[in-house]
Amino acid sequence: MGNEGKIVIVGGVPGVGKTTVINNALEHTKAEGMKITTIIFGTVMMEIASELFNVQDRDNLRKLPENKQKLIQKEAGLRIAERSWGRMSIVDTHFTIKTKTGVYLQGIPSWVSNALKPKLLVLIETNPEDISKRRSYDDSRLRDKENIYHLKEHQEVNRTSAITICQKTGALLVIIKNKQGHADKAGENLFKYLKSL
Ligand code: AP5
Numbered sequence: 001m002g003n004e005g006k007i008v009i010v011g012g013v014p015g016v017g018k019t020t021v022i023n024n025a026l027e028h029t030k031a032e033g034m035k036i037t038t039i040i041f042g043t044v045m046m047e048i049a050s051e052l053f054n055v056q057d058r059d060n061l062r063k064l065p066e067n068k069q070k071l072i073q074k075e076a077g078l079r080i081a082e083r084s085w086g087r088m089s090i091v092d093t094h095f096t097i098k099t100k101t102g103v104y105l106q107g108i109p110s111w112v113s114n115a116l117k118p119k120l121l122v123l124i125e126t127n128p129e130d131i132s133k134r135r136s137y138d139d140s141r142l143r144d145k146e147n148i149y150h151l152k153e154h155q156e157v158n159r160t161s162a163i164t165i166c167q168k169t170g171a172l173l174v175i176i177k178n179k180q181g182h183a184d185k186a187g188e189n190l191f192k193y194l195k196s197l
Contacts, residue, residue: 005085007091007118007119008122009118021190023187025188037083041093088197113165122175123162126179176189
């Protein structure tokens with residue numbers, strides 16, 4: 001069973017500004033009367049993780065053992081497919097998750113991509129120095145401190161992951177730069193691609 005709506009998956013390393021860029025794009029879609037639902041994958045994972053494992057903080061999800069993360073991820077993919085059925089939806093998520101042990105976990109493995117059947121993947125990127133700065137001034141979250149080398153590596157791994165998803169699903173891929181102080185421009189760019197679907 002697959003999703004018959006138009007699913008757009010937006011990913012990028014934590015703190016790159018995915019949610020900010022999506023919110024900027026949604027201002028344009030609203031003005032044009034487009035109906036788009038946004039679903040935050042991490043929020044759906046939190047619902048499941050609090051039911052099954054009493055997890056209280058979204059920043060603790062990536063610290064769970066990898067097998068538990070995969071179990072929650074699979075259920076989240078199914079719930080999101082159900083909630084987005086027949087609608088145009090943006091799924092705010094991650095192409096890879098760096099876990100507590102330092103390994104990369106695929107964010108959209110086949111059990112998620114088969115359920116969601118995305119039409120478009122959007123990878124949000126910027127330079128590692130700016131990501132590091134954004135993480136440090138965002139006190140609302142328990143963000144990981146990663147050095148520039150590791151942030152660069154994570155962005156490279158995300159590109160490979162995104163390509164793999166495209167190969168499996170036939171989804172298109174676009175990379176949007178979220179330059180420092182220009183989240184509005186990145187939002188306009190995202191809007192342009194949403195409109196073209
Ligand atoms: P999630 O809730 O997605 O957390 P996150 O990774 O921290 O993502 P955020 O949404 O908080 O960061 P963001 O990149 O959207 O940045 P933001 O716009 O806030 O995920 C929670 C957890 O769920 C994950 O850690 C993982 O464990 C799990 N999860 C999710 N999907 C999964 C999956 N598929 N499989 C397995 N696990 C999964 O911006 C950050 C800051 O930067 C803000 O202060 C903002 O104002 C600022 N900013 C943004 N843009 C700019 C700009 N252009 N210039 C200057 N400042 C900017």
